Amino acid sequence: MLWVKSFHIVFIASWFAGLFYLPRIFVNLAMVPPESVAERERLLLMAHKLLRFTTLLAFPAVATGLWLYLGYHIGFGPGNGWMHAKLTIVVLVIGYHHACSRVLAKFDQNLNTRSHVWFRWFNEVPIVLMLIIVILVVVKPFY
Numbered sequence: 001m002l003w004v005k006s007f008h009i010v011f012i013a014s015w016f017a018g019l020f021y022l023p024r025i026f027v028n029l030a031m032v033p034p035e036s037v038a039e040r041e042r043l044l045l046m047a048h049k050l051l052r053f054t055t056l057l058a059f060p061a062v063a064t065g066l067w068l069y070l071g072y073h074i075g076f077g078p079g080n081g082w083m084h085a086k087l088t089i090v091v092l093v094i095g096y097h098h099a100c101s102r103v104l105a106k107f108d109q110n111l112n113t114r115s116h117v118w119f120r121w122f123n124e125v126p127i128v129l130m131l132i133i134v135i136l137v138v139v140k141p142f143y
Contacts, residue, residue, distance in 0.1 A: 004071075008061065018051075018053060020123075021050060022100050024123055026107070026119040044107060069087075089133050093126065
C-alpha cells in the first residue's frame with residue numbers, strides 16, 4: 001500500500017504542477033498583441049505540450065487514488081466524511097482540467113474573449129482546490 005500511496009502523491013503533485021502553470025500560459029496568451037504571431041504560436045505550442053503532459057499524469061493520479069480507495073478501502077465506512085468531501089473536490093479538479101482544455105481550444109481558434117486579469121484569477125483555482133484536498137486528507141475534519 002505504501003508504494004501505491006507514494007506513486008499517488010508523486011502523480012498528484014506532477015498533475016497539479018501542470019495545472020498551476022497552464023493557466024499562467026493563458027495569462028501570457030491573453031496579453032499577446034495581435035501582430036505578434038510568432039509569440040502567440042510559441043505560447044500555443046507550449047500550452048498544448050503542457051496540457052498533453054498534464055493529462056497523461058492525471059490518469060495514473062486518478063488510477064492510484066482509486067486503487068487506494070477501492071483496493072485498500074482507505075476512506076470507506078463510517079467516520080470517513082472527509083473522503084467524500086475529497087472525492088467531490090477531485091471531481092472539481094477534473095472539471096478544471098477539462099475547462100483548461102476548452103480554454104486552449106478557444107485560443108487555438110482565436111476566440112478568446114477573456115482578459116489576462118481573468119486568467120490570473122482562474123490561475124488561483126487549482127491552488128485553492130489542492131489546499132482543500134490536503135487539509136481534508138491530513139486533518140480529516142469530517143469524522
